[in-house]
Amino acid sequence: MPKRRSIPIHSLDKVNQLGILVRRFTGMDPETDANLAHRDENYLFMVMEQGRARMVVDFKTITASGKTIFCILPGQVHYGISAHNVKAWVVAVNTDLVHKQYQQVFEQQLPQLLPLPVDDTFTGRMGQCIKLLEEVYLSANSSTFRQQATRSLLDAFIAMFAEVYAATDPTTDNSHPRTLIITRQFKGLLSRNYKTMKSPAAYAAALNISTPYLNEAVKGATGLPVSYWIQQEVVTEAKRLLYYTDKTVKEIAYELGFDDHTYFSRLFTKAEGMTALTFRKQYRE
Known part of the structure; x- marks a missing residue:
């Protein structure tokens, strides 16, 4: 292992000023630094439509297969191991664009935040939302309405994501x-x-x-x-x-x-x- 004085930190600020990055993922480039241990300042939301992917997140080897969603929180150290026949969307979002109520849902899952299986209907809906989000935030129109539309679509995407995780949380019993x-x-x-x-x-x-x-x-x-x-x-x-x-x-x-x-x-x-x-x-x- 090469000597390091710090863990590399990836920031969206170096990519754009919007605080959002949408990427279509179809495999792993062995040369990319995303496959080296690092942490992000932002949230990473992944919607996998097919395939099998393996990664390490905070010393745990995580495997995602088939239609799956997964979230990596700011500060978690992670890197990819392998990806086979993968088709997925990855949405990176600055922390200040994720509502506190959604942050709490994901934080509540720690230290066992794991990939969750979803069905065809869900992945189809998420895919449509992500494509529209990408279209809007990449458009040349810089009006206030474009920013509002981007934020609204992003909120809808994260809300659907958080709803799946909240449904698996045993502490969501509303009796207390x-x-x-x-x-x-x-x-x-x-x-x-x-x-x-x-x-x-x-x-x-x-x-x-x-x-x-x-x-x-x-x-x-x-x-x-x-x-x-x-x-x-x-x-x-x-x-x-x-x-x-x-x-x-x-x-x-x-x-x-x-x-x-x-x-x-x-x-x-x-x-x-x-x-x-x-x-x-x-x-x-």
């Missing part, structure tokens, strides 16, 4: 809506603030509720306490940096917001059952 709202708000805060906010009390304060109530809500919705989810977010990012960069454990600890790198090392060992350096050596071999 307040609990679910709190849990989704917590996970949204966590994904953006895990480097600076490390305690359940900090998240409870940000949500203007008590720490016991936050713990009760999150554990009731997910089966796991707030402290677990905070640790999960920190350790996942630590694993990315250990594997994909050559930063020292001390440097990684400071990057993740720990003043005491020995405390970080103990936390990692407890969570993974091995030291950070053992993890790096084991997964790189």
Whole structure:
């Protein structure tokens, strides 16, 4: 593995100023840097119509076959492994164009965000929506109405996408809506603030509720306490940096917001059952 001080980050800002990119995908170019480990600042939404594709997302090998949808969130480290007879659409969208309610649906699925099968009707509808979206945002017309039309089509596309994921989420039981709202708000805060906010009390304060109530809500919705989810977010990012960069454990600890790198090392060992350096050596071999 070549030495790296950071994980490459792809940004739509370098592609266009619209915050949207639509691409028709029919295979993998072995020379493209999309097949090298990287992360995106934006969301990636994939609608696969046929074929079989394999990729790695945050150390998990993901396989998508047939008619499938899949989402990769901003910050997740990923790369393609193989694609056979694939026909798919890929839509990249800047985070600020994805409504919070949709972001919460996808974040709620972590750390098990997986491809989901869909039927002919759904893929046909999504294909039509994507083609129209592509037509509108690529048009030469730069009027306000074009921007509004683009945003409306994008919202419709993401809403259909989110609806499929929401239907598979066991925490969407509406018998305790307040609990679910709190849990989704917590996970949204966590994904953006895990480097600076490390305690359940900090998240409870940000949500203007008590720490016991936050713990009760999150554990009731997910089966796991707030402290677990905070640790999960920190350790996942630590694993990315250990594997994909050559930063020292001390440097990684400071990057993740720990003043005491020995405390970080103990936390990692407890969570993974091995030291950070053992993890790096084991997964790189």
